[in-house]
Amino acid sequence: MNVTPVGIDIAKNVFQVHYIDPDTGEIVNKAIKRSQFLEYFANRSRCMIGMEACGSSHHWARQLTAMGHAVKLMPAKFVKAFNIRNKNDAADARAIWLAVQQPSKAVAVKTEMQQAVLMMHRQREQLVKFRTMQINCLRGMLAEFGEVMGAGRVAMAKAIPDTIARIEERLPKVLIDSLRDQWSRIEKMGEEISTIERRLREWKKEDRAVKAIFEIPGVGLLTATAAVAMMGDPKAFKSGREFAAWAGLVPKQTGTGGKVSLHGISKRGDTYLRMLLIHGARAVLTHAKVPTPWIEELKKRRPLNVVVVALANKIARTIWAVLAHGRSYERDYVSVKPS
Structure with missing residues (x-):
């Protein structure tokens, strides 16, 4: 079934809605008061509603999803690319409407x-x-x-x-x-x-998920609770590598003419979660009684801070694997691809 894409620029009191009516082809760009917002979508056929992942967006996403609509939350930087002229509510709603129709990574709706x-x-x-x-x-x-x-x-x-x-x-x-x-x-x-x-x-x-990742070395109370809460649905990420990139723990890349250069870590995503992961990795390096061979070999080839970030990246990927596959942490577990 085809769904109508709708762009919504949310605010405190007045929301701007932009879409094209599938029956008449009319371009609709109208303001709706907060008290009438849910009523406006209550009796409509299923829509693909796009919103920026900003203040109160998760609340409205839960409300609209309960009505049967599909909701896609998008980073504000992704939406900004589609607003090419003056910034106002109508232009923002149109930019969101354009962005929701593009293939992109959605932000998981939090409970x-x-x-x-x-x-x-x-x-x-x-x-x-x-x-x-x-x-x-x-x-x-x-x-x-x-x-x-x-x-x-x-x-x-x-x-x-x-x-x-x-x-x-x-x-x-x-x-x-x-x-x-x-x-x-x-x-x-x-x-x-x-x-x-x-x-x-x-x-x-x-919470079962928090208890599962709490067993990972370098993951304490703050890291475990923050990771589960910020990640939302772990299956929103395709792999642990994607989750580590979302946390900003991978090198930034620049390239042209087929030549790619790697720089320092991208520092994208949430600064707080990245700080907890790096502090946890530093604690493992400082207090580990029996360092793993991987860490010992890495210390011989790289500076200490690079080793810390590499270990934080590995911890992030382990967190995703434990949550996405619904299993407990095993220190000596070896992943084997199915033949």
């Missing part, structure tokens, strides 16, 4: 639970940044009064009680109270971070 886990990761990441800022600020203020302590949160936590007690006798009380308030805020943010991590551990106990 509500996957989005909720991603929200917790974003909250934790923001709290860690704020806590680091507050710690550095407090250390700098104490240094202005001749109190120097070691770098890092743990070192400050050990030294701050004695430091405040020591300067309390010679500095104004208003300053001491401000320093104590700032340290209380730092401790409060630490408690909030611990609460988020506890909730992630609870989800790990309930």
Whole structure:
């Protein structure tokens, strides 16, 4: 059955819809209010609806899919190539309508639970940044009064009680109270971070996919939960190599005249997930009791950071293989192509 391609530029209150009516051939490009959006598509025949993968797109994709429509979420950079003139809602909807008809890689629609886990990761990441800022600020203020302590949160936590007690006798009380308030805020943010991590551990106990990839060396609580939530449907990727490329862990390529040059990693995809994978790979190299022969040989030929990224790439491909094939992790597993 032929389906009508429809391009939708979503927003907060007014959505722009672009399509060609299959019966009359009329070009329809109209604005629809948020309250009337689902009603507009409720009684229509099945459509191929294209949207940019941006804020609230996964919510609307779930709603439209429940009505029987096919939804294709696309990266904004892919859609941008089809908007060749002035940028406005009508032009964006037309560009999305053109893009949805092209063969391209779609973004997997995430479930509500996957989005909720991603929200917790974003909250934790923001709290860690704020806590680091507050710690550095407090250390700098104490240094202005001749109190120097070691770098890092743990070192400050050990030294701050004695430091405040020591300067309390010679500095104004208003300053001491401000320093104590700032340290209380730092401790409060630490408690909030611990609460988020506890909730992630609870989800790990309930989710089979997270428990499966948690056994992979270099994959901890944060990496396991973030990978499952960000990937969406693992079968949206054709291979582990494609997932690693989506995470930005493959070399960037430039070429002309049949000559291809490889450069540094592309750094495409989500920065947060790539950071977790690289930190996990670095931990494996640092703490592994029995390094694998593959790592030992690679260390002889490449710099350490290149080895770390190569191992992160391998971890990403292992994560995809475990999730896509629905099996548990086996350290000595050897993949054999069917004859």
